[in-house]
Amino acid sequence: MNNAQNQTAGTATSTAPHEAEVPLVTSRRGNLWIPGEIVETPNGTVQRAPLFASWEAPETVRFPYPIVLVHGGGGQGTDWQTTPDGRPGWATRLVEAGYVVYVVDRPGHGRSPYHPNVVGEMGGPFPYEAANGLFFPDEAREQQTQWTFSRSIGEPEVDQLVAAMGPLPHDLAESQRMDADRLARLLDRIGPAVLFTHSAGGPAGWLTADARPELVKGIIAIEPIGPAFGGFPGIGQLDWGLTAAPIGYEAGFTSAEEVKNASPAELIIPALKDLPISLVTGGASAFAGFAEEVVEFLNTAGADAAWLHLPEHGIDGNGHGLIFEANSDEILKVIQRELDERINIED
Incomplete structure (x- = not known):
C-alpha cells in the first residue's frame, strides 16, 4: 500500500455514515436546474453556467416560505448538508424543524458545471492554506473553541472541508451577476422565499433581492463579505458597495466610481x-x-438590517465557519427565532 492509500485508509471511521445516529425524517425531495444562457461555441451549442438546486420538504411544513441556502466562496451546496466531522448540517436540521429547504450550487460550483471556454477564466485552486486562514487562523486559534478537531492540514475533517472547495470565476462581478440571475429565476419557479447566504455568497443575496424584491421575504446573512467597497486578494473588489456587480441604486448610477463618490444619502x-x-x-x-x-x-440603503452577534446570545467561540462548528445546532436555533420574530408571514 502506497502513502496515498495509507492516508486514505487512515480517514476511515468505525461507523459508516449511513449507520450514524441521525434522526429519520419523512420528506419529499428532488432537484432541478435553472439553465444558463444558450451560447454557440466551436464545439456546438451549449449552456453557460446553469444552477443546480436540490429541494426537500418535510411531511408537516411549519413555515410558509422555503429557505434557499446559498453557499460561500469556493464552496458548494454540500456545505449546508453535512459538517466536516460528519454531523447533519443546517439543510437537514431545517427540514427536521418543518422548513422546506432548497440547496443550490452557485454557477460554476459543485454540480453546476464550469468550463472556462464558456464561462470565462477560472481563479486559482483553493489551497489548504486558504482554508486555514479563513476558517481557523493562527491568531484566533485559542478563541475559536467550537472545532472538534485539531485543524491541521491532512487531518480527516480538514480534508473533508477542503475537498468541497473549488476555484471561483476570475471575474467576480460576472460571477455575482450569474448568481443573482439564476437565483432570481429559481424564485420565479418556487415563489417567495427566505435566503440564507454564507461568506462570499452574501452579495448573491443583495443582488437577488434587487432583482426580485417581491419574492425575497428576508435574508439571513451568515458572515457575509465586506466591508463596503472592500477588496479581497485573488478574488476581487466590491466596487458597487457590498457587491462587485451593479445593483439598483435610486440615483441611477452608471459606474462604480459614481457609487464610491456618492454621499450616504x-x-x-x-x-x-x-x-x-x-x-x-x-x-x-x-x-x-x-x-x-x-x-x-x-x-x-433602506433595509431593516440587524446584527446578530452570537456572544450577545450566549454563544461563544465561533469563527467564520460557524455553520460547520460543534455548536452549529445551537446557532441554528437562534436563527430560527429570528425567522419567527422578523419575517412577515402575513403578506
Whole structure:
C-alpha cells in the first residue's frame, strides 16, 4: 500500500455514515436546474453556467416560505448538508424543524458545471492554506473553541472541508451577476422565499433581492463579505458597495466610481426597502470586525438590517465557519427565532 492509500485508509471511521445516529425524517425531495444562457461555441451549442438546486420538504411544513441556502466562496451546496466531522448540517436540521429547504450550487460550483471556454477564466485552486486562514487562523486559534478537531492540514475533517472547495470565476462581478440571475429565476419557479447566504455568497443575496424584491421575504446573512467597497486578494473588489456587480441604486448610477463618490444619502437601493436582514457573526471571527459597517450600509440603503452577534446570545467561540462548528445546532436555533420574530408571514 502506497502513502496515498495509507492516508486514505487512515480517514476511515468505525461507523459508516449511513449507520450514524441521525434522526429519520419523512420528506419529499428532488432537484432541478435553472439553465444558463444558450451560447454557440466551436464545439456546438451549449449552456453557460446553469444552477443546480436540490429541494426537500418535510411531511408537516411549519413555515410558509422555503429557505434557499446559498453557499460561500469556493464552496458548494454540500456545505449546508453535512459538517466536516460528519454531523447533519443546517439543510437537514431545517427540514427536521418543518422548513422546506432548497440547496443550490452557485454557477460554476459543485454540480453546476464550469468550463472556462464558456464561462470565462477560472481563479486559482483553493489551497489548504486558504482554508486555514479563513476558517481557523493562527491568531484566533485559542478563541475559536467550537472545532472538534485539531485543524491541521491532512487531518480527516480538514480534508473533508477542503475537498468541497473549488476555484471561483476570475471575474467576480460576472460571477455575482450569474448568481443573482439564476437565483432570481429559481424564485420565479418556487415563489417567495427566505435566503440564507454564507461568506462570499452574501452579495448573491443583495443582488437577488434587487432583482426580485417581491419574492425575497428576508435574508439571513451568515458572515457575509465586506466591508463596503472592500477588496479581497485573488478574488476581487466590491466596487458597487457590498457587491462587485451593479445593483439598483435610486440615483441611477452608471459606474462604480459614481457609487464610491456618492454621499450616504444617495446610496438608497429601493428593492431593499424595509427588507428584514439578520447579519450573523461569530465571536472569534474577523468578519465581526466590519459587521456593524455592513449593517449600517444596508440600513442606509433602506433595509431593516440587524446584527446578530452570537456572544450577545450566549454563544461563544465561533469563527467564520460557524455553520460547520460543534455548536452549529445551537446557532441554528437562534436563527430560527429570528425567522419567527422578523419575517412577515402575513403578506
